[in-house]
Amino acid sequence: MVLGLLYIACAPAPAPWVDPAANDDWSGDVATSDHVAQWDAAGVAAQFATATASGFPAPSVVFRDYAELMTHTEASCPADPMGGGFMELGGCNTTTGYTYRGAVGETLQDQRVTASDGSWTGSYYLMFSPADFVIIRPDGMELDVGGNANQQINADNHGTNWGGCISGTFRDEAEGGWLAGGFSGDVCVTGTTGGSATVDGSVSIAEAAVVYSSVTFDPSSCPDGATGGTISVRQPDSTWYVITLLSTCGACGDAIWDGKDDIGQVCLDFTTFFDTIPDLSAP
Amino acid sequence: MPVITRRDLMRLLPASMLAGLGLSRLARADVGANDRKFLFVFAQGGWDPTWVYAPEFDNQYVDMPTDDSQKVSQNGLTWVSSTTRPSVDAFMSTYASRTAIVNGLEVRSIAHERCRRLLFTGGTDAEANDFPTRLAMGAPSHLPLGNVVLSGPSYSDSTASGVVRVGESGQLGTLIDGSCATGGTQTLRVPSSTLGAPEDAYLLARAQKAAGAASAGAQSRISQAYLTALQDEPAVTSMASLLTVNGQDPLDQMLAAVTLLSNGASRCATVADLGLNRVTWDSHSQVSIQSTHFELLFANLVTLMQTLESTPGTVGATLADEITVVVWSEMGRYPQLNASLGKDHWTTTSMMLVGGGIRGGQVIGGYDSNMGGVPVIPETGASDPDGTSGGVVLQPVHLGATLLTLAGLDPVEAFGTDVAPILGLLAQ
């Protein structure tokens, strides 16, 4: 008996093959998520505040930072101008201790006509593309850029339209605000001075990620809130809270977690966005 | 070891060949299939045929070059001509009689790695051997450097022994002459030829014994191939200078290939062209750079053809009668510009065959209104737009069958009966 069992155990003839994939019912197989909503409404609002407290990303901030750092260049460093910027793939060092490494193409089209009172009409366009560079100060602080940015402003006797986008990774330890901690994302803002503004895109600052979907503002009529759109706030496990803002003026909206859990009204603070409008609407 | 540039060597070659080979200038003889040699010039990344091969100006859905490009026909060829690409015009007008353009070649993939394999082997089988290797292994007698890859892709499985890669930095030469031994933390021992001779003799004897005793299958394949490689080493060692190609300049590599092909060491060679500044032809943005890529490529091809036509052949009047130059790329580009003024991938492309055995002065195939391939009747090369006359949409495997036929090899054995060679491409 034992011998027989042992013989069977070593028998060369295998059992008939049963394909486990033959059963097409996956419901019991696919691991169900054990994620849960970690935050209540206040928590979501706090997370949004974390992403926005240091400021709203504005291309002009990067442009000014870059322009200042480019005042420290020397004839031999960077030696290879490229499209208004520079290309120093291996990096170069100035005598004063600045390092320029990478490539940046700068396109500036400034066709503004300034009136006697300082106002101007015309158009202004500034773009970084490509922008894959680092500039290191003598103290080791550096501006890191990987992506592109642009800003466009058109002003005539009907008003001023402005817009700008910033995409990629941007960081400067020496700057305050959102640039100090580092920005990752792709966000565009368009607007009209004295009129409305629209934000679309994604922002990640200080390990807090936020997505704006056609979020509209009208500061003149709605100074503290938004006038529509949705804002998504990320939970660390990659699930999201989607906040649908009212089309009437307000800073609050109903929040749904992971497409299923209603966690109620979340009220957001848009102060830093409003504070950034001057940077967004002027060179 | 002093570096001889390929250009230097080619200036010297006619006299040196005559002296070294003891040949007098031959009267023109027919070049037989066994004498055919092949140089594959691979434009890596996927070129845009609309800059040279495909004058689709009448197709409103095709974004043609916006420079002064125009359609030109001359001596049986039709191409896109522009003052910004004078070398293209020079090539086409001078070498039309030796040149066949093939349009509408469907690679049937848009992934670079797969397209390269499809182009070179005719399929996606990871164990398939590429056309250059098949041609090399089908040579009537064994060639120590059957298929030399100076740059570019190469695919071989059962015939890997027939492929010799020069290396990205041309490092094969350093392996041969032992200079690979220096420059590191250990200086490698390289025995002198006197002291190395007993080693080589012993090893050869061991390899012969192993090959003779090997059992069938893998053991036999490996031991036999090892023996062959050991037997080839002395001949290859003497050719070290020819295999020491400095730099990655495609023209230097092409001319080095010509030297290897012409002195009987190789039957096939592959050179990759990566375009201006080696950015490759994969122009997803600013496709206009293809104009420069093509100008540089055709300037090199003009020099190449000048060299081939001015150099006596071993059988034919000139090397241009013996060497078939295949100029191709792994894919085409989407007919319309994208938002970055570039063009994305497209499965249909063009290629060019020049020189030995090719019926020149013709354009075979074409593009339909959707920039797909127009069927071609294999026997004649005539277009069969409706596909009602036995035409086939050309794929790389058809070109492979054609090249095998040109080399006197059986395409049926390689690709089966469903793949017809395009006899219309071949000179009678």
Add this chain to the structure above:
Amino acid sequence: MRGVVVGMVALLASGCAPADTATPSTLTPLSGPRLARRLSIDLRGVLPTTSELDEVEAHPEDINALREQWLADPRFEERITQMYQERWRTAIDSFHATVQDYGLSHDEDYSFNRSVGEEPLRLVAHVVATDRSYADIVTADWTMANPMLASLWPLDYPAGATGWQVSRYTDQRPAVGVLATNGLWWRYNSPLFNENRQRAAAIFDLLVCRDVLSRPVILSTGLSISDSSTTDAIQNEPTCLACHSSIEPVAATLFGFTPFDDQSNFELQTYHPERENMGSTILNVTPAWMGHPVSGLEELGAAIADDPRFVDCAVQTATEGLLRRQTDDSDVELLRQAREPFVNNGLHLKDVIRLVTQAPAYTVGSFATGASQATIDRETTSRMLVASQLRSIDTDLAGLDWNYQGWDQLDNDTHGFRVLGGSVDGVTLTAPQRTPGLTWTMTFQRAGEESAGLIVDRDLADGATADLLVGATSATTPADAAFTTAVSAAWWRLLAERPSTSDVSGLASLWQSVVDAGGTPRDAWTAVVAVLLRDPDFVSY
């Protein structure tokens, strides 16, 4: 009766060899020592020691115990790294982000590129070597990093540690094992316009062995370039849907790795959580794995782990890595048998390796009468060493350190001889070379000559105790009995065969020939060792 039962139990404990339905009787196994050599190379990347060979020669069944030892050997993890490199091909010589981008010198090119490319391979190898569930390769919340990577990327590498260590990214990327490694996504990059489709294709190829890119793309009459639906073709055109219906939903989960500048090291090195949801919007699909919706990348990893094809692919990958050939229909039974313990015992890949290395298809050394031509053409009775294997063997034997400006010359294609020596470069060459060629021969020649010199200098140094040339000194000549002892010991160690009298006399003649040609005794001894390191039975296994 008790004795019979005990005997049968012992037989069971030694491991029943799996049946090979492909005429196993026609596959003659290697001798014990040669099999041990093959197994040691495959599991440890080094030759067996002399004592291990002696043991197997005397007791062939002891190979099972040796197998267990070698599976636990620290070098096993390195071997699995190399095995997966041949399949996953991430260890390439350059990436879009370079040492220049990080302000490092070109001397660190090799170290940088290998560190990047090996990251996902080492994750897999660590899972396998430490007997973790294979599912961890797509669900782990850690990766493997070394000091180079730790200095450049957001990683919490253990303080004070060296070498490859378990580490974690600190940029909120999800817990999906290799799917969260920079190394995998730098190799299988995806510029913005590609929208992660190439990465999705890589997932199919590497994790479930489905090469979607090999499916023909035939843009037939259903597609018109004049029609705006061209851009929607991937969602509507049947020709396109054949692949894209699977690709797009997977690609949609990968947007946290999407770079807006695919040349920027800043963009490439960090996960971008704010971009996770872009995929659904841009691709207009619900993220899913093979038709089953997932909420994001983390659920994708879990779904892959639960997919039977993931298991099949693991078995296939390991089997092909060991057999040194592609599997086909004739291997179905072997794959099924290897799959059983893998699935039943918690997805430990060592169970697959154990079974496959006992199979006739692995142990085969020659064919008995009656083997079909198909069998003869298919079975790898002999395999040729390739550069990656030579590197570990010669380093172990001789301390070979063949490098150039920081590049390991048997592990790179830019300056070195990885591809020329038969290994995989990761881009063009997707399988190891299976028949010797000229460049392979020359690569092995140079490595062999140098290694021979190192061995001779070590073994025959004054006062040294020879490791390979046992019993020899610098004064030993063929006239001495010690010569026979030494070359026999070397032959045994290097080839796993006992030399015949004529074999020994052949080496003696070689030794003398070198001296007669003007060489020193050192030259002669080096020649003797060099030819052994280039012997047909050394370079194959």
